[in-house]
Amino acid sequence: MAYKRGTKAIPYLILGFVAAPFLIMYVGFFLRAFGEKMVLGIIPAQWGIYNFRFLWQPITWGLEQTTMWTAFGNTMFFATLSGFIVTVICMLAGYALSRVEFRGRSFFLILQLVLHAVPGQILLIAVFFLLLYIGLLHRIPGVALARAALEIPLGVWMAKGFFDGIPWDVERAAMVDGCTRLQVWYKIFLPLVKPGIAAVFIWGFLFAWHDFIYVYTLLPGTIKVMATLIQSLLATEVIDYGYLAALSLIYSIPPLSLFIFLQRALLKVPIFGGKGT
């Protein structure tokens, strides 16, 4: 018995050891955000929300200034738009790839995987010129479009997977009942893959929310999103770590809440019973 308990503990020990650095980092992060007058650099002498003063004061660095709310709003707009574009395109393409026979279908599917393997950074210059030519450079919608394009390949596969789970007979029944293909899509398929829609949207949203390199390169310095704002503050001479920690905490709230939502949504993806032919 004792022997058994001993062996059972080993995985936990290893896992705990691996997780410890991250845990310490997160604890430090919270201590920083809510602590004031740090002793020895890490132990807070006093708790408070002074570090969160950007919530009601403008943020300044060098000669520039903005507010947290502007940057937060920009990020929200950017990520939502990007998520929306990913969702619409993936839901349409996923349906077509799941249900419509056309030439080059499997080639297209493999192409999506290959495209996904290409790192977004190496496309930056091309994207830069593309946006320049279509007049969307330095604008959030343009960058959102570019950012969405990076997530679409895998998103299409995700969406196809959701649609693949719907039996053919359901689609055929809808077509006999009088649906056009597009009607089948939005009257039958979309309601059935609702959790899948949420998953794809969150997917697109999260990657845009976390993005740094695209917004840094393709947006002018005057349009700040959270990622570039934090970077600017890091690039000043005196770094206020408490302030940065508080700002980062606010930055991570939306993705964190979405992650919780994502888990639920993914668990709810419908599973069909019944015999097919």
Next chain:
Amino acid sequence: MKVFLDRLSKYFGQVKAVDNLTLAIEDGEFVALLGPSGCGKTTTLLTIAGFYKPTAGFVLFDDKVVNELPPRERNIGMVFQSYALYPHMSVLDNITFPLRLKKVSRKERETKAKALASLLRIEDILERKPAEISGGQQQRVALARALIKEPGLLLLDEPLSNLDAKLRVTMRAEIKRLQKDLGITTILVTHDQVEAMTMADRIAVLETGKLQQVGPPEELYNSPANLFVAGFIGTPPMNFLAATLEKREGKFFITTERFCLPLPDSVTMKICQIPTPHDVIVGIRPENISIGQGEIRGEIYVVEPLGRDTLVSLHIGTEIIKVIAPPTFRASPGEQVQLTFSEEKVHLFDKETGKSLLV
């Protein structure tokens, strides 16, 4: 609506799922497509519905070619083997869905749905979701959904195969009655010959994509066109014995090592052109053999009382045949018995081609 399948073929690569099928279905007729699993029944149905384009041949509705018409414009109702109800809609919404697409007013939709629901006895479950009702109810809902737009043609793909045995017998009768009441042209796909026999006006037997025979149930039962149909229709199935057709002094006989059976005039008339001797397969149904006396000797193998009658298996030489005996029949295994075949009920098939020599 009249349906005519004109030399219809549907291939999937090398697989000839439907092969040169010609079949005419009258307005208001109930036709069953019968055959073993994988013989192309579903493919035929999906081609009629417009989901598959024929590889060759034509589908005609009321004498008009509809090959290019999409399913939604064919005015058909369909019930799928899996019922394929929309899981996210209530039963009522499922039933009225075809009318909602046609922009029929809410009031009219609900009146029609209520009428159908009471006809199919599902009034009490209209508010529920498909997952919350039983298989039998799901099937009625699927029927109601198929019927609500008053289609010209009703297609049923193995509609009873997911029900338990008792419910199947009930639904069999109900669907048949409903079809007669509504007078709607109906094509039923099934692998169950009892289902086809009991429900349909005419049965089309398919094997490996080819039409074997089409006709009313009694015709298929009494004059099967070939060995496949003979063996497929009827339970327990027809007995088959290899034999030789011979002619002696102007009379025809079938002879085996064990017995020699003279054929009656009614049979002789149909085979007088055949050169003799000729290798044949003799077919005789279990109910057309009687145990007691006769030229043919057999040995009891097993006796299975079924209540209404008794199923007896016995050896004639090395072959086993089945006989339906009266419920009072008693015998023990190994016992020697004498048999009579009702000569008028004997079927003869060409050994080479499997075709019946009597039709």
